[in-house]
Amino acid sequence: MAGEDRRAARVALFPLPFQGHMSPMLQLAGALHARGLAVTVLHTAFNAPDPARRHPGFSFVAVPDAISDAVAATEGGGGLDRVLAMNAAVEAPALAEGVRAVLASMLRSGEPRLACLVIDATLTAVQKAAAGLGLPTLVLHTGSAACFRLFRSYDMLYDKGYLPAQESNLLLPVKELPPLQVRDLFDPSKLPNKEILMKILNLANETTASSSGAIINTFEALEPHELKMIRDELADKGIPVFAIGPLHKLSPADSAAAASILNQDRSCIEWLDTQAPRSVLYVSFGSVVHVTRHELAEVAWGLASSGKPFLWVVRGDLVLGVEKPSELLPEGFENAVKGRGKVVEWAPQQEVLAHPAVGGFWTHSGWNSTLESVYEGVPVLSTPRFGDQLATGRYVGDAWEIGVLLEGALEREKIQRAIATLMEEKEGMGIRERARSLKEKARMCLESGGPSHQAVDMLVNHIYSLSL
Numbered sequence: 001m002a003g004e005d006r007r008a009a010r011v012a013l014f015p016l017p018f019q020g021h022m023s024p025m026l027q028l029a030g031a032l033h034a035r036g037l038a039v040t041v042l043h044t045a046f047n048a049p050d051p052a053r054r055h056p057g058f059s060f061v062a063v064p065d066a067i068s069d070a071v072a073a074t075e076g077g078g079g080l081d082r083v084l085a086m087n088a089a090v091e092a093p094a095l096a097e098g099v100r101a102v103l104a105s106m107l108r109s110g111e112p113r114l115a116c117l118v119i120d121a122t123l124t125a126v127q128k129a130a131a132g133l134g135l136p137t138l139v140l141h142t143g144s145a146a147c148f149r150l151f152r153s154y155d156m157l158y159d160k161g162y163l164p165a166q167e168s169n170l171l172l173p174v175k176e177l178p179p180l181q182v183r184d185l186f187d188p189s190k191l192p193n194k195e196i197l198m199k200i201l202n203l204a205n206e207t208t209a210s211s212s213g214a215i216i217n218t219f220e221a222l223e224p225h226e227l228k229m230i231r232d233e234l235a236d237k238g239i240p241v242f243a244i245g246p247l248h249k250l251s252p253a254d255s256a257a258a259a260s261i262l263n264q265d266r267s268c269i270e271w272l273d274t275q276a277p278r279s280v281l282y283v284s285f286g287s288v289v290h291v292t293r294h295e296l297a298e299v300a301w302g303l304a305s306s307g308k309p310f311l312w313v314v315r316g317d318l319v320l321g322v323e324k325p326s327e328l329l330p331e332g333f334e335n336a337v338k339g340r341g342k343v344v345e346w347a348p349q350q351e352v353l354a355h356p357a358v359g360g361f362w363t364h365s366g367w368n369s370t371l372e373s374v375y376e377g378v379p380v381l382s383t384p385r386f387g388d389q390l391a392t393g394r395y396v397g398d399a400w401e402i403g404v405l406l407e408g409a410l411e412r413e414k415i416q417r418a419i420a421t422l423m424e425e426k427e428g429m430g431i432r433e434r435a436r437s438l439k440e441k442a443r444m445c446l447e448s449g450g451p452s453h454q455a456v457d458m459l460v461n462h463i464y465s466l467s468l
């Protein structure tokens, strides 16, 4: 009977429609599909998965949304404004109603039976629509376990006076959440739209509390303490926690590749092939961070004066209001780097990080980028900008000690010094060694019988056990 059931279940998944959230959801879909579950991906028209790159084994169903309008209304705002607008737009009743209609039809059609809906943490309205049909939900948390804890701790942070942050307490350790300091907290009171952010954090708590399980894209050896604390907390509510990561390695390569929203420029791999082992600094600030014109110039001159070969992702919308930011690179820069730099709009990042020529990664410390770097043992230069990136940067620098955390304004001299520490100097030797040793731990977690591998088995069993 159990065997029959195992061949006959379907999972529906609904990611938040931006890169850092689509990727892990599609990778999770790949991992579940590889274990025999049928997969349907619900998606918005905004940032819809490209039909040419879609995973052939999954079904895709579009749900009507008004996200494009909400994002367009943030014109002139930064990446954070867009992220917040998107989160607010997915709470629209029309979207939840659209999801409800799709799920109801899937439940009616019956075969294979729909076992559950996996959602991004803030999709509370969608979760309620599923609950109305009696369909259980699992919540995928696309950030670290540390950030999962942090984002559930805002009441405490306000109660104990850590927030709102004051100039005088920025360096104060948050003793309940080591190794974080007050300056690593994403402080809602610094935002014009504080209420939206608090609402999003509360929604994430609500979906977790109402779910049948929490899935976190991390691995036991990376965040053992954080995972234990989360498990202790959620055990009271009967909510199991699955630490399944790094997801990009638990998923077959085709589902990982299917996740890129932008076209990846593969010419950089040929260029890397011509570079010496561990000589190149790879530079990318993910899919939503923006920099100012001034910062772009400081990054450029920092790279130029480092003397290191570099591969730099200058995304089409990296500088707000500028159509082609790569044309903004300062005069004299190209000459100064004399062919030792390559600039692309979007790279096949996982392949880049796996390339033997890459010796360092300058990142905004987005969680996917961090896990991809950890898995390849590439040490990190971290310049976090907002949200979970701030806490991840602190873990990179102070907990795992696999990178250099560059805080404050982006200035060419500071950048040059940080690159030298990371890639050349004795000071960085320990960092580079620890990055390599963490890579081994990540690989052990993924081996057959390793904790992440087992967590997928447990998750699959859990999904089969969920019944309407």
Ligand code: UDX
Pocket (backbone or CB within 6 Å): 019, 020, 021, 023, 142, 143, 260, 264, 284, 285, 286, 287, 288, 289, 313, 345, 346, 347, 348, 349, 350, 365, 366, 367, 368, 369, 370, 372, 387, 388, 389
């Ligand atoms: C966002 C948030 O900023 C991040 O903090 C949060 O943890 C997830 O959501 P993003 O800023 O895009 O994500 O960063 P990140 O999580 O690092 O994801 C970027 C993804 O884009 C990575 O999987 C990376 O491999 C991919 N990428 C990046 C490319 O494929 N090519 C590139 O050139 C750059």
